Amino acid sequence: MPGIIVVGSQWGDEGKGKVIDVFSAQSDFVVRYQGGANAGHTLVVNGVKTVLHLVPSGILHPKTTCVIAAGVVLDLEEVVNEIRSLREAGLIANPEQLKISDQCTVLLSYHRAIDQAREKALGKEKIGTTGRGIGPAYEDRAARKAILFGDLFDEAKLRAKLEEALQEKNFLLKEYYKTEPIDAEQLFGRVRELTKELAPYRAKDASILVHKALKDHKKVLFEGAQGTMLDLLHGTYPYVTSSSTIAGSAFIGTGVGPHAAQKIVGITKAYTTRVGSGPFPTELHGDLGERIRKEGGEFGATTGRARRTGWLDLVALKYAIRVNGITNIALMKLDILSGHDKIEACTAYRLDGVEIKELPTNTADLSRVEPVYKSLTGWKEDISQVRAINDLPQAARDYIQFIGNELATPIDVVSVGPGREQTLWIKPLFN
Numbered sequence: 001m002p003g004i005i006v007v008g009s010q011w012g013d014e015g016k017g018k019v020i021d022v023f024s025a026q027s028d029f030v031v032r033y034q035g036g037a038n039a040g041h042t043l044v045v046n047g048v049k050t051v052l053h054l055v056p057s058g059i060l061h062p063k064t065t066c067v068i069a070a071g072v073v074l075d076l077e078e079v080v081n082e083i084r085s086l087r088e089a090g091l092i093a094n095p096e097q098l099k100i101s102d103q104c105t106v107l108l109s110y111h112r113a114i115d116q117a118r119e120k121a122l123g124k125e126k127i128g129t130t131g132r133g134i135g136p137a138y139e140d141r142a143a144r145k146a147i148l149f150g151d152l153f154d155e156a157k158l159r160a161k162l163e164e165a166l167q168e169k170n171f172l173l174k175e176y177y178k179t180e181p182i183d184a185e186q187l188f189g190r191v192r193e194l195t196k197e198l199a200p201y202r203a204k205d206a207s208i209l210v211h212k213a214l215k216d217h218k219k220v221l222f223e224g225a226q227g228t229m230l231d232l233l234h235g236t237y238p239y240v241t242s243s244s245t246i247a248g249s250a251f252i253g254t255g256v257g258p259h260a261a262q263k264i265v266g267i268t269k270a271y272t273t274r275v276g277s278g279p280f281p282t283e284l285h286g287d288l289g290e291r292i293r294k295e296g297g298e299f300g301a302t303t304g305r306a307r308r309t310g311w312l313d314l315v316a317l318k319y320a321i322r323v324n325g326i327t328n329i330a331l332m333k334l335d336i337l338s339g340h341d342k343i344e345a346c347t348a349y350r351l352d353g354v355e356i357k358e359l360p361t362n363t364a365d366l367s368r369v370e371p372v373y374k375s376l377t378g379w380k381e382d383i384s385q386v387r388a389i390n391d392l393p394q395a396a397r398d399y400i401q402f403i404g405n406e407l408a409t410p411i412d413v414v415s416v417g418p419g420r421e422q423t424l425w426i427k428p429l430f431n
């Protein structure tokens, strides 16, 4: 089966959007299978930046079909906004380019309101969510109360579900969180308007589409959102998102079997970043962290928040390789590490004086570990104009080789800038 899963191997924002855009030139389908508008995937083409939250990152390629599959929580306002701005830019001229599953969970204003109210109530203990309503929307799905995308096309059903939902949500908003309730009639009217705009993109059963594509040997990319360490089950709980972000989620979120992927590409930043609260063993707090944040432009694509920054964490990456089954790595933002005398990479942790090589799954323990670093020689040259691996400075090549060896996983792609052309291929994508 010619499917490739593209998954974030750290805490998100590794550069998945860029990789999907570049890989899409050789692909027929791109499928978003989990998460929602908490994602911010940045594409840069000829210096023009596009940030996507829900629409798959293959959308700049007119011949690629983009699918929003069942596992996604679909923010109606956000997806309509995105479609409008893409259309204004002359894209998605053909609605067949974007297909939305009837099984997607619809995310509405009350989910966002509850997410934000809950974070406010948590105060210093907050998760640091994106405030996009992701948790509350997935809760509704698990509680079997969600409005599905397919429900929008049956007005009587939609009205009944919306009224039922608002009885409970408004009680919570008004009585518990002491915030404004949501007007059912107004929301119903708005949802009807948004549904009209989304009707041309309705796929009904999107799993049939993807299944057929795989059967016909079409090239299918599964676009992960967030990153491994934000996975609901396998991440740094409770400082995680509310969906499964690891590769296995691609099958569940799309509705295809596990044999659908021949390759799992772990998108890996050459250093580490994290947005929101939670443990981050290699975090740099001083000038060095600030320098990486500034040079890497490490500010959230969704919320604009400053991202926390630190050195590469090989212990966490080995964990990511294991829980995802990562077969290949795309190493991103190597250009940002230019100009450092020394580059550190964390090869082990020390916990209560004992050196450990496995990531502790207990978040309290992970918060206490001290990183053990291996120091590597840096390089001075700007590498953003380099177009072949062999033209990189020796120290940069040594860093790549060191990472590949430590992780025992081949690095297929190295990225030296946000643009498509700033991509160095070591191995072809489809073989």
Ligand code: GDP
Residues within 6 Å of the ligand: 008, 012, 013, 014, 015, 016, 017, 018, 039, 040, 041, 042, 043, 044, 296, 297, 301, 332, 333, 334, 335, 336, 415, 416, 417, 418
């Ligand atoms: P995603 O959420 O994984 O898609 O990543 P984001 O788009 O949130 O963040 C990655 C940022 O790094 C974006 O601004 C990209 O344009 C940018 N980027 C991606 N690859 C590279 C690279 O190799 N070098 C540099 N300098 N920027 C990159």
Ligand code: IMO
Residues within 6 Å of the ligand: 008, 011, 012, 013, 014, 038, 039, 040, 041, 127, 128, 129, 130, 131, 132, 133, 134, 135, 224, 225, 226, 227, 230, 239, 240, 241, 242, 275, 276, 277, 301
């Ligand atoms: P992409 O796809 C980085 C983080 C939030 C917060 C936690 C929970 O662009 O890599 P949520 O709103 O999901 O309930 O927030 O998860 N988070 C991300 N961090 N990149 C993302 O997506 C993220 N999506 C959620 O900052 O810590």
Ligand code: MG
Residues within 6 Å of the ligand: 012, 013, 014, 039, 040, 041, 042, 301
């Ligand atoms: Mg992002």
